[in-house]
Amino acid sequence: MGARRLDHKLDCKACRTVRMDIPExxxxxxxxxxxxxxxxxxxxxxxxxxxxxxxxxxEAFDLNNGNITKK
Structure with a gap:
């Protein structure tokens, strides 16, 4: 299986990035x-x-305090 990219609701449909502005x-x-x-x-x-x-x-990704990190 090839590399997977997080998408669905997480990717911006306007600019195609996965960058979220999340307040503390x-x-x-x-x-x-x-x-x-x-x-x-x-x-x-x-x-x-x-x-x-x-x-x-x-087990490739984790979500911590609004940050998606690669494990």
Whole structure:
């Protein structure tokens, strides 16, 4: 299987990056925008759910304090 890229709700449909502007005090319904172009990506709760759904069964990525990191 080739390299997988995180996508779905996590990637910005406007500029095709995965860069989120996440406030330190983000809660489930906090609106999250792309840090590259400012486009609305979704609410923090749904973005976290999408990340965990995509990362399920893999140990390549982790989500810590709003940062997606490669393990």
């Amino acid at each position: 005090d983000a809660e489930e319904h906090t609106r999250i925008h792309c840090s590259s172009c400012g486009a609305f990506l979704g609410e923090w709760g749904e973005l976290q759910d999408d990340f965990y759904a995509q990362a399920r069964g893999t």
